[in-house]
Amino acid sequence: MQSPSHPPIGLYVHIPFCASKCAYCDFASYASREADIPRYVDAVVREITRRGQATGHPPADTIFLGGGTPSLLDETQASRILNALFDAFPIQRSAEITCECNPGTLTPRFAHAIYESGVNRLSLGAQARQTRLLRLLGRIHDWPQVMASVNMAREAGFDNINLDLMFGLPTQTVADLRETLEAALALVPTHFSCYGLIVEPQTPIHRRIESGELALPDDDIEREMYELARHTFVEHGFEQYEISNFARDGYACRHNIGCWTRVPYLGFGCAAHSFFDECRVMNPPTLDAYLAGEAPKIDRLSKEEARFESMMLGLRMTRGVRDRDFTRMHGLSIREAFGEKMDKPLAAGLLEWHEGALRLTRLGMDLQNSVLVDLM
């Protein structure tokens, strides 16, 4: 079945079930739909098998089970999905296989089962040390459950553990964030993803902010929080390799780097996206549409869109976009593709050339959107 000529791709499976819906979440995730899990797993397994055949079984070197909350599956359901992936795609021996889990749902049994099934990286939604902030976000856990989840993961055999943290939350102070960073570092993970809160329309937290019941920290405080997180991680030996991601040497997330550098990937399940043969495929956005067998939407990217996408994704990485890679992918150098559109952000100190790559400066990271508008 192998398609050895195809370079390795990434595989993503979306698990859209959650114990409850967080107040800031606009992802495709559903609380109180656990009864649909068996039917969903059947549908995902069928999709994996079908698309493995349709794409000629390309090899894969990263797998990401994301959500939602994959740790809401039971061990048999998770193993069925992983086995379907292993059956439909030649998975490289050194593959990075991540499972997202949420504290409060992870059990020792699940951690052991997925480790035995080949998962070698665990990503935990820790978010904040303070129970007050976790409740405000609508998270179901508290910090002792984060600590317990890390212990469960270690006992199951995982040494590659990511913690997701958040800043810029209503009522959060710089001192709160410092306390969270200290507590998180004490758990000795290999990776941090640290994101500022994005207030999405139609979410409960948006309504509370709009009504004046809650206030976000102002821009200066939010920037101070980001800088605090950045400095703290770097001081403790983590390398910043993307705007929001920090890793110990050798532990950067290969799956996400693949997405930012336009390595093809296939996504399975509701709301999952794929990028394959220069096409973006978007699976049905809701659980019901997916279960009803609605067809995915397919967009073939124009050459201009593909070049812009390379910049939009690649500039998230601190190393930037390597001219050599860009030229190999698009047949034009970055300068040939973007011409004088680059001059303004370069002159403004938002972009710079460094070791053959175009990258955002520190200031450019804060003003990334304006750089992209210039390049559009």
Ligand code: SF4
């Ligand atoms: S756990 Fe994650 S996916 Fe689920 S509701 Fe909360 S933020 Fe959304």
